Amino acid sequence: MAYELLAKEQPMAIDLRFILAVIKINGDLERIGDQSMGIARRTRRRSIWRRSISPWILRPWASSPAA
Numbered sequence: 511m512a513y514e515l516l517a518k519e520q521p522m523a524i525d526l527r528f529i530l531a532v533i534k535i536n537g538d539l540e541r542i543g544d545q546s547m548g549i550a551r552r553t554r555r556r557s558i559w560r561r562s563i564s565p566w567i568l569r570p571w572a573s574s575p576a577a
Contacts, residue, residue: 512536 512533515521521529
């Protein structure tokens, strides 16, 4: 939509700065969303991995597996 506005209209300086800021923020938000999806996937895999391993293996200093 911002690109259409740039193509169809000839915005003044203040409008042009606003439109370019919106385009940049949109790109940043998309990148943040992609990174958060990666973090969520890794967190999910790690939580599944941790549930499948005995607590005693994760804490070998513990006196017994139930501790």
